[in-house]
Amino acid sequence: MLDIKISNFHLKDIQNEMHPSTFVINDEYDLLIVRLPLKQEDSFYADNSSFIFTNDSYFYFDNEKKEFIDVKNIKQVYNLLNKKIDDSLNLSLEIFSNIEDIEDKFYENIDIKNFNKKWFTLKNQLIRMNRVLSKTIEQLKIFILNYKKEDDFLEINFHDLQEHLERAQRNTTHSLDKLDALYNFHTTNSNEKMNKTIYILTLLSGIFLPLNLIVGFFGMNTSSLPLTKIENGTFYVLLFLLCSGLITAILIARLKNKS
Numbered sequence: 001m002l003d004i005k006i007s008n009f010h011l012k013d014i015q016n017e018m019h020p021s022t023f024v025i026n027d028e029y030d031l032l033i034v035r036l037p038l039k040q041e042d043s044f045y046a047d048n049s050s051f052i053f054t055n056d057s058y059f060y061f062d063n064e065k066k067e068f069i070d071v072k073n074i075k076q077v078y079n080l081l082n083k084k085i086d087d088s089l090n091l092s093l094e095i096f097s098n099i100e101d102i103e104d105k106f107y108e109n110i111d112i113k114n115f116n117k118k119w120f121t122l123k124n125q126l127i128r129m130n131r132v133l134s135k136t137i138e139q140l141k142i143f144i145l146n147y148k149k150e151d152d153f154l155e156i157n158f159h160d161l162q163e164h165l166e167r168a169q170r171n172t173t174h175s176l177d178k179l180d181a182l183y184n185f186h187t188t189n190s191n192e193k194m195n196k197t198i199y200i201l202t203l204l205s206g207i208f209l210p211l212n213l214i215v216g217f218f219g220m221n222t223s224s225l226p227l228t229k230i231e232n233g234t235f236y237v238l239l240f241l242l243c244s245g246l247i248t249a250i251l252i253a254r255l256k257n258k259s
Contacts, residue, residue: 002052002054002068002070004028005028006029006052007026013031013033013050014031014033014061015066017048017063018046019048020035021033021034021035021132021135021138021139021140023140023142023143023146025146028054029052029053029054030052030053030146031050031051031053032050032053032139032143033050033051034049034050034051034081034136034139034140035047035048035049035132035135035136036049036085036088037088037092037129037132037133038084038088038091039087039090039091039094043125044091044125044129046128049080049081050063051077052068057070057071058070058071058072058076058077059071060077060080073152074147074150074153074154075154078157078158078161081161082157085161085164085168086164088133088165088168089164089165089168089171091168092169092171092172092175095126095129095171095172095175096171096174096178099179099182102115102118106182106185106189115186119182119183119186122175122179123176126172126175126176126179127176129168130173130176133165133168133169133172134169137162137165137169140158140165141162143158144158144159144162203249208245210244210245215241
């Protein structure tokens with residue numbers, strides 16, 4: 001049992017599921033809160049692990065039972081954090097792998113449905129993860145610096161935890177860079193498709209504009225129109241339309257080659 005009085009202020013911090021990572025030194029005890037991103041179905045949630053260190057023992061706060069559990073030694077503190085930090089590292093690797101799969105589909109010209117929605121979801125998750133990991137690494141460094149002189153402190157083990165956290169943060173940073181590159185590629189690709197569509201519509205408009213002019217001319221309800229009194233006049237008009245269309249198409253093709 002924890003036989004010292006914990007400040008109400010610190011108790012609120014411990015019980016606050018949204019509290020960021022922190023390390024606080026007091027005369028009677030030290031407080032360490034480690035906040036980590038953990039997998040939850042297709043997303044993640046931030047989990048807090050809170051510890052109280054006294055001169056006699058080490059205590060872990062059970063978030064479900066809302067009570068402190070005596071874990072006896074620093075080794076147990078390391079074991080509790082090690083599993084969760086490994087889970088955070090695996091989560092960062094999984095997200096990085098998912099982004100690489102999206103990247104491969106781009107290179108293989110495979111259409112990705114709802115890309116913008118997927119991109120925004122991943123971007124939002126990674127930014128939040130990066131923020132959580134950055135604060136946790138900062139506070140863990142302070143904790144190691146203050147406790148490395150203790151006789152029972154496992155400095156190598158906790159430096160290993162720090163390295164895993166830094167690796168997870170590097171994964172999230174690389175994932176963010178890849179996401180930005182993919183978004184730029186997707187935008188460029190979409191713009192190219194749009195430009196091709198507009199170009200084709202422009203070509204069709206250029207071809208049919210003179211044809212529409214000719215058809216409109218011969219469609220006027222007036223007398224003395226050319227070819228109206230000539231045998232096979234309709235044939236000559238159709239032939240003229242065809243020639244006009246071909247000439248327009250050839251001119252557009254030449255202009256395209258020059259440009």
